[in-house]
Amino acid sequence: MNRLIVIAGPTGVGKTEISLKLAERIGGEIVSCDSMQIYRGMDIGSAKATPEEQARVPHHLLDILSPLESFTVSEYKERAEAVISDIHRRGKVPIMVGGTGLYIDAVIRDYSFTEGGIDEIFRKDMEALAEEKGREAVHELLQQVDPEAAEKIHPNNLKRVIRALEVHRVTGKPFSSFKDQGHLNPKYSIRYVYLNRNREDLYQAIDRRVDLMMDAGLLQEVEGLKALGLDESYVSMKGIGYKELLRYLNGDLSLEEARDLIKMLSRNYAKRQLTWFRHAKDIVELNRDVMTEAEILDFLEKP
Numbered sequence: 001m002n003r004l005i006v007i008a009g010p011t012g013v014g015k016t017e018i019s020l021k022l023a024e025r026i027g028g029e030i031v032s033c034d035s036m037q038i039y040r041g042m043d044i045g046s047a048k049a050t051p052e053e054q055a056r057v058p059h060h061l062l063d064i065l066s067p068l069e070s071f072t073v074s075e076y077k078e079r080a081e082a083v084i085s086d087i088h089r090r091g092k093v094p095i096m097v098g099g100t101g102l103y104i105d106a107v108i109r110d111y112s113f114t115e116g117g118i119d120e121i122f123r124k125d126m127e128a129l130a131e132e133k134g135r136e137a138v139h140e141l142l143q144q145v146d147p148e149a150a151e152k153i154h155p156n157n158l159k160r161v162i163r164a165l166e167v168h169r170v171t172g173k174p175f176s177s178f179k180d181q182g183h184l185n186p187k188y189s190i191r192y193v194y195l196n197r198n199r200e201d202l203y204q205a206i207d208r209r210v211d212l213m214m215d216a217g218l219l220q221e222v223e224g225l226k227a228l229g230l231d232e233s234y235v236s237m238k239g240i241g242y243k244e245l246l247r248y249l250n251g252d253l254s255l256e257e258a259r260d261l262i263k264m265l266s267r268n269y270a271k272r273q274l275t276w277f278r279h280a281k282d283i284v285e286l287n288r289d290v291m292t293e294a295e296i297l298d299f300l301e302k303p
Helices: 015-026 051-056 073-089 101-108 120-133 135-145 147-152 158-171 199-216 218-227 242-249 255-278 293-301
Strands: 002-008 028-032 093-097 188-196 284-287
Touching (some): 002 073, 015 028, 015 093, 028 073, 073 093, 073 101, 093 101, 101 188, 101 255, 120 158, 135 147, 147 158, 188 255, 188 293, 199 218, 199 255, 242 255
Parallel strands (some): 002 093, 002 188, 028 093, 188 284
16 A cells, blocks of 8 residues: 655644654655645745755655746645655655645545536636626625635635636536545555644744744745735735735835734634644644654654
8 A cells, every 4th residue: 555644733833854854764755735835936934845955855846836826726636646656656655744734635535626527618708707807706606606615715716716616517516515525545555643732832933933034034035026026916925924024015014013913823824723633534643742753753654
């Protein structure tokens, strides 16, 4: 059975170093499951693996898109499965690492996003509607036929909104219904864990990491992206750190207010991530306050 290790957890909990050491131990390769690290030029704010870290262990699904492009969960699933198959073919162990729970579930629970076929004419009609009346008008159509999907898909992610409408049109069933019942994908032998630690320590680590990102040039990174024409309407610029510094650059916040807001939103995001992983099926919590790093690595190394 093809082995697949998944190391999830909230931002700032220390997934990177654990995954690097595990990969070096077992001949693994890291598959990023982070919705921001897919974008080129968004390195500091997404806490992307550094060139030195990428030199230690092969990494996949980093820097695969321009921040001008949108990206769907189904596209992530397709690319991740191809990468995982290639890693298995070369006799290595894929290690999925990240905090985007929906990306993880799309692969390990084999969610289906492709059922329903294609209606090119309908797509063009929806694109024309968005051009004439705005993306919100298309999103409102989705709200009418599939409120669950509409709640999860942002109006600016026009490609995915149209795909959800297209699936409903072709199949007569809501896009949100095309997923499994939550069981693990039987084609993999999956070890699925999430890292956790004392909440106060986690929040302090997050605050320190934001300060380090600012010291490392996050503001300059956002200035460069803005110079490319990116603004808050792009999905890529809705990531924490990017949208707040855009508000600073647009004169809506002071730099200190933007920094404080990034810290607060990062802590809130970590809380939501922990809620997601606590409620996930077939997952094991590894608490860094209870287990040593060596014990965590030993647990993950065992087949």
